[in-house]
Each structure stands twice: as structure tokens, then as C-alpha cells.
Amino acid sequence: MPISIPPEHPTLFVRKGAWERAGLVRAAIDERLGLTEEEFRVEGELVAIGPIHDEEALGALVDDLEQLGLVYFDDYFELSGNWPNWLRVHAS
Numbered sequence: 691m692p693i694s695i696p697p698e699h700p701t702l703f704v705r706k707g708a709w710e711r712a713g714l715v716r717a718a719i720d721e722r723l724g725l726t727e728e729e730f731r732v733e734g735e736l737v738a739i740g741p742i743h744d745e746e747a748l749g750a751l752v753d754d755l756e757q758l759g760l761v762y763f764d765d766y767f768e769l770s771g772n773w774p775n776w777l778r779v780h781a782s
Contacts, residue, residue: 692780693731693738699771700748701740703781704755708765709737712758723747733782741771 695701704714716730723729723742731738742748752768760766773779 691733692782693733693736695738695769695771695779695781696741697771697773697775697777697779699741699743700745701738701769701771702742702748702751702766703769704737704739704760704766706732706735706737708760712755712760714758719751722751736782738781 719725719739720730723739723744725739729740729742748768752762752766755766756762769779769781
């Protein structure tokens with residue numbers, strides 16, 4: 691089922707295989723970004739993190755993903771959240 695992506699703040703998507711290969715842990719991401727239960731979703735092969743309200747923390751997380759060997763666009767992708775409220779975006 692597609693994941694609904696809220697506007698106004700960025701959402702980070704990570705391929706589940708890349709997530710597992712990098713040894714990422716949900717609790718660490720939750721604590722780092724101050725996520726609620728609804729701001730971390732897994733659907734099929736997609737991990738969706740966000741909306742992320744702290745853009746500095748998002749930048750640091752992206753830097754860490756790169757240091758772990760993940761490749762932007764191939765392993766993870768960030769949607770800016772910069773679209774109007776009347777537009778619905780779903781990812782899968």
C-alpha cells in the first residue's frame with residue numbers, strides 16, 4: 691500500500707535492503723530526529739522517515755548515510771516537502 695507523504699517538511703526514503711545492509715537501527719533514528727510513531731513507516735521495500743522538522747539533523751543523517759556507503763538516489767532519497775497542501779503525494 692502506498693505511503694502518504696505530508697507536505698511542508700522533508701521526508702527521507704531508504705530502500706529496506708540498503709537500511710539493513712548499513713545496519714541502521716530505528717530506535718537510534720527515532721531518538722536522533724525526535725520522531726513520533728507515525729513519522730517512521732515501512733511499506734514493502736521502502737522505509738519512510740518523516741516529516742522531519744529539524745533540517746540540520748536531516749543533513750547530518752544524510753552525511754552519515756553517505757559515510758556508511760549508501761548512495762543518494764540509488765539507496766535513499768529525500769523529498770523536500772515543498773508542495774501545496776491540496777496536492778496528495780504517495781510513495782511505494
